[in-house]
Amino acid sequence: MTLYTRFAAHLDAALDTLVAAGDLPAGLDRANVTVEPPRDPSHGDLATNAAMVLAKPAATNPRALAEKIAAELGKLDEVETVSVAGPGFINLALTDDTWRAELSAIRDDGGDYGRSTLGKGSTVNIEYVSANPTGPMHMGHCRGAVVGDALANLLEFAGARVIREYYVNDAGGQVDTLARSVHLRYREALGADIGDIPEGLYPGDYLVPVGQALAAEFGDRYADAPEEEWLILFRTRAVAAMLVLIKEDLALLGIHHDLFSSEAELQAAGKPEEAEADLRARGLIYDGVLEAPKGETPEDWEPVVLPLFRSTRFGDDQDRPIRKSNGQWTYFGADLAYHYQKAQTADALIDIWGADHAGTVKRIVAAVQALTGGKTRFDVKLVQMVRLMRNGELMKMGKRLGNFVTLAEVVEEVGKDVVRFTMLTRKADSQMDFDFAKVVEVSRENPVFYVQYAHARIARLHQKAADAGIACGAVDLSQLDTIELELVKLAAQFPRVIETAASAREPHRVAFYLNDLAASFHSLYNLGNDQPERRFVIEGQPDITCARLFLADAIGQIIRNGLGIMGVQAVQEMN
Numbered sequence: 182m183t184l185y186t187r188f189a190a191h192l193d194a195a196l197d198t199l200v201a202a203g204d205l206p207a208g209l210d211r212a213n214v215t216v217e218p219p220r221d222p223s224h225g226d227l228a229t230n231a232a233m234v235l236a237k238p239a240a241t242n243p244r245a246l247a248e249k250i251a252a253e254l255g256k257l258d259e260v261e262t263v264s265v266a267g268p269g270f271i272n273l274a275l276t277d278d279t280w281r282a283e284l285s286a287i288r289d290d291g292g293d294y295g296r297s298t299l300g301k302g303s304t305v306n307i308e309y310v311s312a313n314p315t316g317p318m319h320m321g322h323c324r325g326a327v328v329g330d331a332l333a334n335l336l337e338f339a340g341a342r343v344i345r346e347y348y349v350n351d352a353g354g355q356v357d358t359l360a361r362s363v364h365l366r367y368r369e370a371l372g373a374d375i376g377d378i379p380e381g382l383y384p385g386d387y388l389v390p391v392g393q394a395l396a397a398e399f400g401d402r403y404a405d406a407p408e409e410e411w412l413i414l415f416r417t418r419a420v421a422a423m424l425v426l427i428k429e430d431l432a433l434l435g436i437h438h439d440l441f442s443s444e445a446e447l448q449a450a451g452k453p454e455e456a457e458a459d460l461r462a463r464g465l466i467y468d469g470v471l472e473a474p475k476g477e478t479p480e481d482w483e484p485v486v487l488p489l490f491r492s493t494r495f496g497d498d499q500d501r502p503i504r505k506s507n508g509q510w511t512y513f514g515a516d517l518a519y520h521y522q523k524a525q526t527a528d529a530l531i532d533i534w535g536a537d538h539a540g541t542v543k544r545i546v547a548a549v550q551a552l553t554g555g556k557t558r559f560d561v562k563l564v565q566m567v568r569l570m571r572n573g574e575l576m577k578m579g580k581r582l583g584n585f586v587t588l589a590e591v592v593e594e595v596g597k598d599v600v601r602f603t604m605l606t607r608k609a610d611s612q613m614d615f616d617f618a619k620v621v622e623v624s625r626e627n628p629v630f631y632v633q634y635a636h637a638r639i640a641r642l643h644q645k646a647a648d649a650g651i652a653c654g655a656v657d658l659s660q661l662d663t664i665e666l667e668l669v670k671l672a673a674q675f676p677r678v679i680e681t682a683a684s685a686r687e688p689h690r691v692a693f694y695l696n697d698l699a700a701s702f703h704s705l706y707n708l709g710n711d712q713p714e715r716r717f718v719i720e721g722q723p724d725i726t727c728a729r730l731f732l733a734d735a736i737g738q739i740i741r742n743g744l745g746i747m748g749v750q751a752v753q754e755m756n
Contacts, residue, residue: 183295183676184283185227188259188273189216192229195253204249209235218674225264225272226670232269243269280669281658287672287735295676295742299683300341306523307333309533310431310438311348314423315359317387318430319585321535324613325564326588327604327748329533330436331688332562334746339683344527345438348519351420352444353512359383359423360416364403366392367415371401391422433592434601435748442522444515453510453518456552457488457503465491465551471502490517495547513541517548520559524549529558531686536563536610560686564609570616595621598749602629605692605747628696632740633752635699638706639737640753642717642730649720653727660728664705664715668732671701675739679746688746695743702736 182190192214199205214235219228232247239246247269254271255263259279264272287294309329312322333343350356362383369375370393378384395403395418403411424441431437447453460466470484489500490513503514510518523530530549534542542561549559569576569586576586592600595617603620606628607613623630646653661669675694682690709716717729741751 183286184279184673185216185677188227191254191257192216192231192250195250196231196235198253199249205235205239205241205246209238211235217677218670219272224266225262225274227273227275229271229273232265232271236269247271277663277666280666280673281661283673284658284661284669284732284735287738288731291738292742292745294738295338295679297339297676297680297683299339299680300336302340302342303528304342304344304526305336305529305531306344306346306527307336307531307533308346308348308523309333310427310436311350312427313350313353313355314420314427315355315383316385316423317426318588320567320569320588320591320615321585323434323588323591323600324567324604324609325533325535326431326434326436327601328562328564328609328688329531330434331601331605331691331747332531332533332686334748335679335683335688335691338742338746339679341529341683344440346440346442346523347438349420349424349441349443349445351416352448352515356416356420357412359419360412361408363388363391363395363415363419364411367395368392368404370396371404373404387426388419391419394418394422430588433589434597442519444519447519447522448510448515452522453503453514456518456521457514459521460490460551463551465494466503467491469500472499490544490548490551492544492547495543495550497543497547501544513544513548516541516545517552520545520549521552524553524557527557530560532559532561533609534561534563536565539563562609562686565612567604567613567615570614570619572618573616576617591615598633599629601748602632602692602744605689606696608687608689625700628692628699630755631703632695632699632744634755635702636737636740636744636751637753637755639702639733639740642733645718646726646730649718649726651718651720651723651726653723653730656727656731657724658728658731660725661732664708665729665732668701668705668736671698672736672739675743691743691746695740695747698736698739698743702733 193211196205196211196214200207211231211234214229214231216227216229219225229250231250232243236243236246244265247265251263251265251271254260254273259275261274261276263274266272290296307329309332310318310322310326312318318326330345333345337343358381362378365375365378365382366388369389395415403415428437457466466488468486469489470486471489473482473484485506487502487506488504489502492501493499501513502511503517505511520530532545542563546559546561549557553559569591599620603615604613619627620629621627625631675698678690678694682688705715706717713719717733718726737751744751
C-alpha cells in the first residue's frame with residue numbers, strides 16, 4: 182500500500198466515523214473523493230476534496246463538514262498539521278518521519294514500487310503498429326509503435342493482463358499491388374530487363390530478395406503466366422516475407438507482439454458475416470440508401486441500396502455502409518468484424534491509430550459500443566506524424582528503399598533508447614519534430630540525456646563513497662533534512678502517476694514525471710557545488726553520506742521502474 186492509497190483508507194475511516202456519529206448519512210457515493218498533492222505545495226503535502234463532494238448529497242455546509250473531517254484526520258500520528266481552505270478543501274502536512282518511512286518503502290519494494298492493482302487482472306487488447314505488410318518499417322510507423330508498446334507495459338504494471346496485437350491488412354488492393362511488384366522482381370531475378378519500376382508499384386530494393394527466392398523455387402514457371410495463376414501465391418509469399426522484415430524492425434525497438442491477426446483469414450472465416458447477422462438481429466444494420474454527396478452531385482452518382490450500420494444512434498453524423506455495391510466489405514465493415522472478434526476475448530480494447538484516421542473514430546467506437554452492449558471499454562488513441570529534422574532543417578527522404586527513412590536506419594544512428602524515449606516526450610496527439618542532432622544532445626533541454634544522466638550519477642555515487650573509505654550498513658534516515666525530504670515527496674508520487682497514466686491511457690505522463698524527478702535530483706546534487714556540506718558523499722561523515730546514498734538509490738530505483746515501462750535501459754554510466 183502506497184502513501185496515497187494509505188491516506189485514502191485513512192480518509193474512508195474518518196468518513197465512516199462521521200457516519201457512525203450521525204454527522205454524515207450512510208451510503209453516500211465516495212467515487213469522486215480524491216486524495217492528491219495540492220496544486221500549490223505551500224498548502225501542504227496532501228489535499229482532499231471530500232467535503233466539497235459529499236456536502237451537497239449530505240445536505241450540509243461543505244466548510245462545516247470539512248472541519249469535522251479535518252478533526253478526525255488530525256488524530257493520525259502521520260499528520261503534522263491539517264487545515265481547511267476556502268469553501269471546504271482540506272490540506273494535510275505530514276511528519277518528516279512519514280516521508281522517511283515512504284523512502285524506506287521505495288527501497289523495500291524495489292522493482293515493484295508503483296505497481297498497482299488498478300487493472301484488477303482484467304484483459305486489455307492493444308492493437309498497435311498494424312502497418313500494411315508492403316515493406317519494412319519506416320519512421321511514419323515509429324511513434325505509434327512506441328506509444329502502443331509503452332502503454333502495454335504501463336497497463337501490465339498497473340495490474341492488467343495485456344494482449345499485444347498486430348492487425349495484418351492482407352486483404353486489400355495494396356497486397357495485390359505488392360504481389361505484382363514482387364512478380365516484377367521475380368522476372369528481374371530470372372534475367373529480364375524490367376527497366377524503371379512502373380508507376381503504382383512498390384519500387385523499394387527490399388523486394389529484390391523476395392523475387393530472387395521465388396525464382397530459385399519456381400524457376401521460370403510464372404514468368405509469362407497470366408496473373409490469375411500466380412497472384413494469390415505471390416501475394417501470400419510476399420506478405421510472409423514482409424512480416425519477417427517488420428518483426429525484425431520492431432525487434433530493434435524491443436517490440437514483440439503476442440498476436441498477428443490476418444484480415445484475409447478473418448474474412449475467410451466468415452467473421453464479417455457473423456458480425457452483420459448479430460447486428461441485424463438487434464436492429465442495428467438495415468438495408469438503405471446513402472445520402473447523395475454533399476455539394477455538387479457527380480453525374481455518375483446513383484442511389485444504391487447497401488447494408489448500413491446505424492452509427493447515428495451512437496453519435497456519428499451518418500449511418501455507415503459495411504459493404505460496397507459490388508458486395509465486398511468496406512474498410513469499416515472489415516474493421517467492425519475484427520473488433521467483434523477482439524471484444525469476445527478482452528475486457529477492454531485500445532487501438533493506436535495515425536491521426537489521419539481521425540474521421541473514422543466515431544463510427545468504430547459506435548460499432549464496438551453496439552457489439553458489446555457498452556460493456557467493453559474501447560479507446561482509440563490518435564498519434565500524430567513525426568517530422569524528421571537534422572540540425573533544424575527538414576530532412577529529405579531517402580531513395581534507397583523507396584521514398585522514406587527506415588526505422589532501422591534511425592535506430593542504427595541514435596540507438597533504441599533514444600528513439601523510444603523521444604517518442605514519449607510529447608502527448609501522442611501533439612505534433613513532434615525528431616531532430617537527429619537534438620535527441621543526442623548533452624544538455625538539460627534533452628530529456629533523454631537528462632534522465633539517463635541522473636541514473637548514471639546515482640550509480641557513480643557508490644564508487645565515490647568507496648573512494649572516500651565509506652561503507653554503509655544500517656542507515657539513519659533522521660540525517661535527512663527538509664530539503665532532502667522534498668525529493669522524497671516527489672518520488673512518492675510515482676505510484677499515483679502510474680495509476681493516472683494507466684487510467685488515461687497516456688504513457689507519456691511517465692516520461693514527463695521522470696524528467697521532473699531527474700531535474701529535482703540534479704538540483705539537489707548540484708547544491709554541493711557551492712555548498713560542500715550538501716554533497717551526497719562527504720569524506721569523514723559516514724552517517725550523512727549513507728543516508729543520502731539511501732535517498733539516491735531510491736530515486737535511481739524509481740527511474741529504473743519508469744524507464745522499464747518506457748522500454749528504455751537505465752544506464753550505469755554515460756559515454
